[in-house]
Amino acid sequence: MSTQTNAAALTAKDFATDQEVRWCPGCGDYSILAQVQKVMPGIGVPKENIVIISGIGCSSRFPYYMNTYGMHSIHGRATAIASGLKAARPELSVWIVSGDGDSMSIGGNHTIHLLRRNFDVNMLVFNNQIYGLTKGQYSPTSEEHKITKSTPFGSIDHPFNPLALAMGADASFIARSMDRDPKHLQTVLTRAHQHKGSSFVEIYQNCNIFNDGAFEIFTEKGTKQDTGLYLEQGQPLVFGANKNKGIKLDGLNPVVVELGNGISADDLWIHDEKDFYKAQILIRMFDNLNKNEGFYPRPFGVFYQTERACYEDVMAMQIEEIIATKGKGNLDKLLRGKEVWEIVA
Amino acid sequence: MSTKEQVLQDVVIKFAGDSGDGMQLTGQQFTNNTALLGIDLATFPDFPAEIRAPIGTLPGVSGFQLRFSSDRVFTPGDMCDVLVAMNAAALKVNLKNLKRSGKIIANIDGFDTKNLRLANYTDGVNPLEDGSLEGFEVIKIDVTKLTREALKDFTELGVKERDRAKNMFVLGFIYWMYNRTLDTTINFLKEKFGKKEVILQSNIKVLQAGYNYGDTTETFTTRYKVEKAKLPAGVYRSIMGNQALAYGLIAASEKSGLPIFLGTYPITPASDILHELSKYKSFGIRTYQAEDEIAGIASAIGASYGGSLGVTTTSGPGMALKSEAMGLAVMLEIPLVIINIQRGGPSTGLPTKTEQSDLMQAYYGRNGECPMPIIASATPSDCFEVAYEAVRIAVQHMTPVILLSDGYIANGAEPWKFPKADDLQKIEVKFKTSLNDNEEKFMPYLRDEKLVRPWAVPGTPGLEHRIGGLEKQNNTGNVNYEPENHQLMVNIRQEKVDKIAEYIPEQKLDSGPEKGKVLVIGWGSTYGSIKSAVAELQEQGYSVSHAHLRYVRPFPKNLGSIIKNFETVLVPEINNGQLVKILRDVYMVDAKAYNKIMGVPITKTELVDVLKKML
Ligand code: SF4
Numbered sequence: 001m002s003t004q005t006n007a008a009a010l011t012a013k014d015f016a017t018d019q020e021v022r023w024c025p026g027c028g029d030y031s032i033l034a035q036v037q038k039v040m041p042g043i044g045v046p047k048e049n050i051v052i053i054s055g056i057g058c059s060s061r062f063p064y065y066m067n068t069y070g071m072h073s074i075h076g077r078a079t080a081i082a083s084g085l086k087a088a089r090p091e092l093s094v095w096i097v098s099g100d101g102d103s104m105s106i107g108g109n110h111t112i113h114l115l116r117r118n119f120d121v122n123m124l125v126f127n128n129q130i131y132g133l134t135k136g137q138y139s140p141t142s143e144e145h146k147i148t149k150s151t152p153f154g155s156i157d158h159p160f161n162p163l164a165l166a167m168g169a170d171a172s173f174i175a176r177s178m179d180r181d182p183k184h185l186q187t188v189l190t191r192a193h194q195h196k197g198s199s200f201v202e203i204y205q206n207c208n209i210f211n212d213g214a215f216e217i218f219t220e221k222g223t224k225q226d227t228g229l230y231l232e233q234g235q236p237l238v239f240g241a242n243k244n245k246g247i248k249l250d251g252l253n254p255v256v257v258e259l260g261n262g263i264s265a266d267d268l269w270i271h272d273e274k275d276f277y278k279a280q281i282l283i284r285m286f287d288n289l290n291k292n293e294g295f296y297p298r299p300f301g302v303f304y305q306t307e308r309a310c311y312e313d314v315m316a317m318q319i320e321e322i323i324a325t326k327g328k329g330n331l332d333k334l335l336r337g338k339e340v341w342e343i344v345a
Numbered sequence: 346m347s348t349k350e351q352v353l354q355d356v357v358i359k360f361a362g363d364s365g366d367g368m369q370l371t372g373q374q375f376t377n378n379t380a381l382l383g384i385d386l387a388t389f390p391d392f393p394a395e396i397r398a399p400i401g402t403l404p405g406v407s408g409f410q411l412r413f414s415s416d417r418v419f420t421p422g423d424m425c426d427v428l429v430a431m432n433a434a435a436l437k438v439n440l441k442n443l444k445r446s447g448k449i450i451a452n453i454d455g456f457d458t459k460n461l462r463l464a465n466y467t468d469g470v471n472p473l474e475d476g477s478l479e480g481f482e483v484i485k486i487d488v489t490k491l492t493r494e495a496l497k498d499f500t501e502l503g504v505k506e507r508d509r510a511k512n513m514f515v516l517g518f519i520y521w522m523y524n525r526t527l528d529t530t531i532n533f534l535k536e537k538f539g540k541k542e543v544i545l546q547s548n549i550k551v552l553q554a555g556y557n558y559g560d561t562t563e564t565f566t567t568r569y570k571v572e573k574a575k576l577p578a579g580v581y582r583s584i585m586g587n588q589a590l591a592y593g594l595i596a597a598s599e600k601s602g603l604p605i606f607l608g609t610y611p612i613t614p615a616s617d618i619l620h621e622l623s624k625y626k627s628f629g630i631r632t633y634q635a636e637d638e639i640a641g642i643a644s645a646i647g648a649s650y651g652g653s654l655g656v657t658t659t660s661g662p663g664m665a666l667k668s669e670a671m672g673l674a675v676m677l678e679i680p681l682v683i684i685n686i687q688r689g690g691p692s693t694g695l696p697t698k699t700e701q702s703d704l705m706q707a708y709y710g711r712n713g714e715c716p717m718p719i720i721a722s723a724t725p726s727d728c729f730e731v732a733y734e735a736v737r738i739a740v741q742h743m744t745p746v747i748l749l750s751d752g753y754i755a756n757g758a759e760p761w762k763f764p765k766a767d768d769l770q771k772i773e774v775k776f777k778t779s780l781n782d783n784e785e786k787f788m789p790y791l792r793d794e795k796l797v798r799p800w801a802v803p804g805t806p807g808l809e810h811r812i813g814g815l816e817k818q819n820n821t822g823n824v825n826y827e828p829e830n831h832q833l834m835v836n837i838r839q840e841k842v843d844k845i846a847e848y849i850p851e852q853k854l855d856s857g858p859e860k861g862k863v864l865v866i867g868w869g870s871t872y873g874s875i876k877s878a879v880a881e882l883q884e885q886g887y888s889v890s891h892a893h894l895r896y897v898r899p900f901p902k903n904l905g906s907i908i909k910n911f912e913t914v915l916v917p918e919i920n921n922g923q924l925v926k927i928l929r930d931v932y933m934v935d936a937k938a939y940n941k942i943m944g945v946p947i948t949k950t951e952l953v954d955v956l957k958k959m960l
Pocket of ligand 1: 022023024026027028029058059128132133206207208209
C-alpha cells in the first residue's frame with residue numbers, strides 16, 4: 001500500500017516500544033520486527049497514521065512492539081478488522097501481521113476476501129509451517145507426513161501454497177521473503193508499502209522451538225544458492241552458486257537449464273511482475289526441496305504486481321458522487337418520508 | 346343499487362394466499378392507505394421460510410394481518426374479522442384464527458381440484474361447497490376469471506402476466522368494501538412501473554375492476570368505514586421496525602457527528618436494516634456486506650477503532666458467530682452497536698418466525714465474565730428511539746451495546762409521530778486529541794467517573810498506543826496477567842456496565858396503580874399484548890399494572906422498588922423463561938412466568954386468561 005505524507009526524520013528506534021519483546025530467543029520474529037522498524041522511518045508516513053493489526057499466534061504479538069497505533073485482536077480476524085478500519089479511514093497506513101495458522105486456517109476466509117476487495121493494506125504472513133503459540137501442532141502450511149504433537153504418525157493434510165491462494169483470490173501484489181535475509185526483506189516490505197492495493201507478503205520465519213530449520217535449505221550457505229531463485233524485475237531467472245543455472249520456458253513449462261554450451265542468459269525467462277500468466281507458473285514452483293522432491297528452486301521476491309481499484313476508494317467515491325448529485329442527506333426529510341398525515345387536536 | 350354504510354371501530358383483516366400471490370404487497374398497500382387516513386393500525390406479516398415453497402401448498406402460504414381502528418391499537422389482533430383466501434391452503438392455514446361470523450373472501454379459482462388436493466383436503470371435499478363454513482359469511486369471487494376479463498384488451502400480455510395482477514383485483518375490492526379511494530395505490534404503481542406503461546395500465550385497470558366489482562354486484566349491501574383514531578395531535582407517517590432502527594442510527598450519526606459504518610452479513614429477518622442503510626449514502630453512511638457474520642462485526646470493530654460509529658446487524662445464529670468478537674469489543678472498551686433481530690431457534694430454527702429467546706445469549710453468551718449493556722425495542726416505532734439510545738450508551742460509555750428486536754417488530758408497521766431533527770438531543774462525543782498537561786504518556790485505560798476510558802483514534806499524534814484482547818493492566822493498558830489486576834479489571838468491566846443505570850431514565854409503569862396485586866413485567870414485542878390485556882382487566886376493576894423494560898442490562902435503578910410494591914409479578918415471554926430467571930436472580934423475587942414458544946406472538950386473550958387466574 002502507499003500513503004505519502006511528510007514525516008519528521010525518525011529512526012528505527014522511534015518505532016520500538018517500552019514493552020519487553022517476548023518471543024523465544026532465536027525466533028525469526030525478531031529479525032522481521034527489526035526489518036519492519038528499519039523500513040518504517042523511510043516510508044514517509046507519520047507514525048500516528050500507521051496502524052498494525054494482528055490476530056493470534058506468536059507473530060501476532062507484533063503490535064505491542066511497534067510504537068504506532070496497534071491492535072492485537074482475535075484469531076484469524078485481523079484482516080476483517082483491518083478491512084473495516086481501512087474502509088472507514090482510507091488515509092491510514094494499515095499493516096496486518098499474521099501467521100500461517102491465523103491467515104490460512106482460522107482466518108482463511110477473511111484473507112481471500114480482503115485480497116479480492118483489494119483494500120490498500122499490507123498483509124505480512126509469518127509462515128513458520130507450525131503452530132508455535134499452542135506448542136507445536138502442524139499448520140495448514142506444514143508439509144505432508146510431518147510428525148508433530150497432533151500428528152504422531154505423520155500429517156495427512158495437503159499443505160497450502162500461500163501465494164497460490166493469494167493469486168487465486170486476485171491479490172494485486174504477491175511477494176515472498178524470509179527472516180534470515182534482512183536486506184531482501186526490507187526491500188520487499190518497502191515495495192509492499194509502495195504498492196497501492198492489497199500487498200500479500202509471505203515471510204519464511206524460523207520457529208526454532210517447534211519447527212527449527214524448516215527453511216534452512218533456503219538460508220544456509222551450502223544450499224541456498226541452488227535452492228533459492230531471486231526474482232528481479234526485467235532480469236533473467238538465474239540461480240546457482242556460480243549463477244550457472246537458469247529457468248527457461250518451454251511452452252507453459254519452466255525448465256531448469258545449465259548456462260553455457262550455447263545457452264545464455266538471453267535464452268532465459270525474463271521476470272516480469274506484470275505478467276499475470278507467468279506469475280502463476282512462478283508461484284507454482286513449490287517443490288519440497290527438503291525431501292528432494294522435484295527440482296525447481298523456490299522463488300523469492302515480488303512475483304506479481306498490478307493496479308486495480310481499491311475498495312475503500314470506490315466506497316468513498318460512491319458516497320461523494322451521491323452527495324454531489326443528490327445533496328447531503330437531510331434528516332428531517334428522511335424522517336418525514338414520502339407520505340404523512342396530520343392529526344389535529 | 347343501494348349500499349348502506351356501517352361505521353366500525355376496529356377491524357382485523359388478513360390477506361392470505363400463495364407466496365407468489367403478492368399478499369405482502371396487497372397488505373402493505375392497504376396499510377398505507379389506512380394510515381394516511383389517520384386510522385391507528387398495527388400489522389403482522391407472516392411469510393414462509395422458503396422463498397418459493399411449492400405453489401398451492403400449506404407451507405407456501407403467505408399472510409399479512411392488519412388491524413385498524415378508530416381507537417388506539419397496540420397489537421395486530423388475536424382473531425380476524427375478515428380473511429382473504431386466495432387459495433384453499435390459505436383458508437386451511439388461517440381459518441382457526443377467524444372469528445365466528447367473520448367474513449371469508451375466497452378466490453374460487455384457488456379452490457379447484459388441484460388446489461384442494463395441494464391443501465390436503467380429502468378428495469371430493471371443497472370447504473366452499475360442503476357447508477363446513479357455516480356461520481361465516483363467505484363471499485366467493487372468481488378473481489382469476491375477472492382479472493383476465495378486465496385485461497382482455499391487453500393483448501400484449503400473456504396469461505401469466507395477466508394473472509399476476511390478481512392481487513390488485515382483491516385490493517380494489519377491499520378498498521371498495523372499506524370506502525376508500527384508490528389514489529395511494531395508483532401513485533405507488535406509477536412510481537413502481539413508471540416506465541413500463543402496459544404493466545402500469547393493466548394493474549390500474551384491475552385495481553379499478555376490483556373496486557367496480559364491489560360497486561356493481563348485488564351481493565354486497567354494506568360498506569364499512571373506520572373513523573380516524575384519537576391519536577395525540579401531530580404529523581404522522583407509517584413506519585416498520587427495521588426501517589425505524591435504520592433511521593434511529595442515521596439520526597444518532599447526525600446528532601453525534603460520527604459517521605456510520607455498518608459491517609454485516611445478510612440474514613433473515615435483519616437484512617432490511619442493511620437494505621435501508623445502504624440507500625442513504627448521502628448521509629455519509631458506509632455499508633459493508635462482509636464475507637461472513639464474524640467479518641461483519643470485526644469490520645465494525647475496525648471502523649469504531651478508527652472513530653466511526655460501528656454497527657453490526659444479525660439474528661440469533663449470527664449472534665452466536667459474533668460472540669468472540671463481542672468479547673474483544675468488551676476488552677477493547679470501544680463503542681459498537683450489535684443489533685439482533687431475534688427469530689425462532691435454536692440453530693437455523695424458524696427463520697421467519699418470531700421469538701424472544703436470545704436474551705440469555707445476550708446476557709451470558711460469551712466466554713469469560715463479559716458484561717454488555719442490553720436494550721430492547723417494544724414496537725416498530727420504538728425502534729427509532731432504542732437505536733438512538735443504543736448509540737448514545739455505546740459512545741458515552743465506551744462499550745459495545747446489544748440491541749434486541751425480533752421478527753415481529755422488524756416487519757410490523759404502525760403510525761409514527763416522527764420527531765423533528767432539532768428536537769433530538771445531541772449525542773456528545775469526546776475524542777482524546779492530545780496529552781493533558783500533567784500526562785507524560787498516554788494511558789489508554791485511565792478512567793473517568795463513569796469508569797470510561799478515553800477514545801483516541803489512529804491519526805492522533807502523540808497518542809500512539811496498542812490495545813488488544815489480552816487482559817490488560819488498568820490505566821496503562823499494558824498486557825498484564827497478575828491475579829489482583831485481573832480481579833480488578835473483571836470488577837471494573839462489570840461496574841462500568843452497572844454504572845450505566847445512573848445515566849438512563851428510571852423505570853415507569855406503562856399503566857396501572859403503583860401498588861397492587863399483580864405487576865406484569867415485559868420486554869420487547871410482547872408490549873402490545875400485555876398493554877391490551879392489562880387495559881382490559883383494569884377496565885374490569887382488577888388491580889394489575891404493567892412495566893415494560895427498554896433497559897434490560899443494567900436494569901433501571903428503581904426497578905427493584907417497583908417490584909416490591911406488588912404481591913405477584915408475572916413475566917410473559919416468547920421463550921422458555923429468560924427475563925424471569927434474571928429478575929429472580931437479581932431481585933430475589935418469586936416472579937411467575939408465562940411462556941409460549943410457537944413462533945407467533947403471545948395474544949391478548951391468552952394473557953387475560955392467565956392474569957385472571959392470578960387476580
Ligand atoms: S514458539 Fe516458535 S514462533 Fe513462537 S516465539 Fe517461539 S520460536 Fe518464535
